[in-house]
Amino acid sequence: MTFSYYPGCTLKTKAKDLDMYARRSAQALGIDMQELAEWQCCGAVYPQAKDEIATKLSSVRALMSARDAGHDLMTLCSACHHVIKRVNNDMATDTDIRMKVNNYIKPELEYSGETKVVHYLEVLRDYVGFDELAKKVVNPLKGKKIAAYYGCLLLRPGSVMQFDDAENPSIMEDLIKAMGATPVLYANRNECCGGYVTLENRPTAQRRATSVVSSAKAAGADCIITACPLCMYNLDANCDESQKLPIIYFTELLAEALGVK
Amino acid sequence: MQTEKEMANDIIRRSGVNPLKCMKCGKCSGTCPAYEDMDYHPHQFVSMVQKGRINELLQSKSIWTCLSCFACIERCPRSVEPAKIIEAVRLELIRRQGCNHLKSDAIPELLDDKLPQQAIVSAFRKYSK
Ligand code: SF4
Ligand code: SF4
Numbered sequence: 001m002t003f004s005y006y007p008g009c010t011l012k013t014k015a016k017d018l019d020m021y022a023r024r025s026a027q028a029l030g031i032d033m034q035e036l037a038e039w040q041c042c043g044a045v046y047p048q049a050k051d052e053i054a055t056k057l058s059s060v061r062a063l064m065s066a067r068d069a070g071h072d073l074m075t076l077c078s079a080c081h082h083v084i085k086r087v088n089n090d091m092a093t094d095t096d097i098r099m100k101v102n103n104y105i106k107p108e109l110e111y112s113g114e115t116k117v118v119h120y121l122e123v124l125r126d127y128v129g130f131d132e133l134a135k136k137v138v139n140p141l142k143g144k145k146i147a148a149y150y151g152c153l154l155l156r157p158g159s160v161m162q163f164d165d166a167e168n169p170s171i172m173e174d175l176i177k178a179m180g181a182t183p184v185l186y187a188n189r190n191e192c193c194g195g196y197v198t199l200e201n202r203p204t205a206q207r208r209a210t211s212v213v214s215s216a217k218a219a220g221a222d223c224i225i226t227a228c229p230l231c232m233y234n235l236d237a238n239c240d241e242s243q244k245l246p247i248i249y250f251t252e253l254l255a256e257a258l259g260v261k
Numbered sequence: 262m263q264t265e266k267e268m269a270n271d272i273i274r275r276s277g278v279n280p281l282k283c284m285k286c287g288k289c290s291g292t293c294p295a296y297e298d299m300d301y302h303p304h305q306f307v308s309m310v311q312k313g314r315i316n317e318l319l320q321s322k323s324i325w326t327c328l329s330c331f332a333c334i335e336r337c338p339r340s341v342e343p344a345k346i347i348e349a350v351r352l353e354l355i356r357r358q359g360c361n362h363l364k365s366d367a368i369p370e371l372l373d374d375k376l377p378q379q380a381i382v383s384a385f386r387k388y389s390k
Contacts, residue, residue, distance in 0.1 A: 195328045
C-alpha cells in the first residue's frame, strides 16, 4: 500500500505529533507514505470564488505530482484535505477553472482531476480495514471513553468531500472501537470549533469551543480526538476552564494502541 | 465607481450562486454557529445581493465573523450555498486598494506559542489580498 503523502505546513511545525504518530502507525500497518518531494502550502482555506485561480495552484501542483508518481494522494490535516479535495473537484468539474489553471501552469500533461485524494482515516477504513486494524492492536485502550470531533472540513460539503455521512458520521467511532476503546456520541461533534475567527473575534471562538467540549463532557467523554491542528488549538485554548477535556490527535492514540508510541 | 447593481452582478458571478433559488426558509441562519456575532445573517445576504443592496453588506461585520464552516451550504434545502455569497461580498471589499482587513503589523500581538501556522495562513487568506 503506497501513497504519495502531503503533510502541509502545520504538521512540520506546531503539529509535529500528528505527523510523527501517523508515520509510526502507518509503518506498523504496512502503509508506505511517500512524502511528495516538493510541496507548497495549500493555503489552509478553500478559495470559494469562481475567479480565484492563483490560490488553487499549490494544490494542483501537489495533485499533479501524485499523478506523475502513480499514486493516490494521502492527506492528514483536515484543512489540507479539504482544500486539496475541493480544488481537485474543481479541476474535474469546472471547465473554466481547469482551463485557466492549465494555462497558468502549462504542464506537459494537462491536469483534470485524475488523482484520488484520500485522508489518512479513509486509508484506515477503506484500504487497511478496521477489522484488520483491530487484529494489530497490541495495547487495547480498554475503558477509555473517547469523543470523536469531526468539525467541518472533513465532512462538508458532503457532495464533494464524500468522506462519510456528513450529518451522522461514524468513521472515527469505528476507529475508536477498533482500538478497543468506547466511542462517546455527542451533539456537537460536527459543529465548528471557531476556526480562524479566533484571530478576528476571540469571543466567538471561545463560545464555539466551549459548546463543543462541554457537549462531549456532558456525554461522559474522558478526552476528545481530532485530525486538525486548528481544532486542537481552539478546543483547548478557547474552551472555558470549567469544561476542559484533554484534546488529542487521533494518530497519537492509534500509535499507543498499536504499541509504537 | 460601480453602481450597486453592477457590484451585485459581479458578486453573483464570482460566487456561482443563484439567489433566486432561495425560498427564504431561514434554515441557513438557523444553523449558523456565528449567528450571534452577525448583523446581517446568511439568508439576508442571499436576498440583499439579489436586490442589489451591496453597500450595507460591505459594512457588515458578518463578512468577518463567518467561520466558513459550510453548515449553511450543507443544510440549505435548495442548494443555494449562502457561504459562497458571503465570501464573494468579502472579496468585493478586500480586493480594493487599501482595504485589507488584517494587516501584517497586527499579527505579532495576536500570536501565542500554541497557535498553529494554519490559523495565520487562513486568516490572511480570508481577510486580506
Ligand atoms: S437555507 Fe437556503 S433556501 Fe433557506 S433561506 Fe437559506 S439560502 Fe434560502
Ligand atoms: S459558513 Fe458562515 S454563514 Fe454559513 S453557517 Fe458557517 S458561519 Fe454561518
